[in-house]
Amino acid sequence: MKNNIKELREKFNLTQEQLGELLNVSRQTIISLEKGKYNPSIILAFKLSETFNCKIEDVFIYEGEEK
Numbered sequence: 001m002k003n004n005i006k007e008l009r010e011k012f013n014l015t016q017e018q019l020g021e022l023l024n025v026s027r028q029t030i031i032s033l034e035k036g037k038y039n040p041s042i043i044l045a046f047k048l049s050e051t052f053n054c055k056i057e058d059v060f061i062y063e064g065e066e067k
Contacts, residue, residue, distance in 0.1 A: 001036065001039055001060055001061065001062055001063065002036060002060070002061040002063060003033065003034070003036065003059055003060045003061065004058065004059055004060075004061070005019075005030070005033050005034050005048065005059060006034045008052045008054070008058075008059065009030075009034075011052075012051075012052065016030040016031060016034075017030075019051070022051055023044065023047050023048065023051065025044065045059065045060060
């Protein structure tokens with residue numbers, strides 16, 4: 001699943017560390033999310049959308065099931 005986390009984080013002038021602190025996750029989690037190596041829980045997805053004041057669909061782009 002692709003996402004716009006890095007772009008949104010930069011738009012809000014947040015470092016990976018700062019975003020991690022806001023979401024109560026590690027900087028490494030933010031790095032993994034931005035690289036698309038980790039799909040978040042639904043709770044973390046909602047927290048991200050709330051942090052960026054947008055819909056989950058604006059943060060994550062579903063491209064169908066991975067094979």
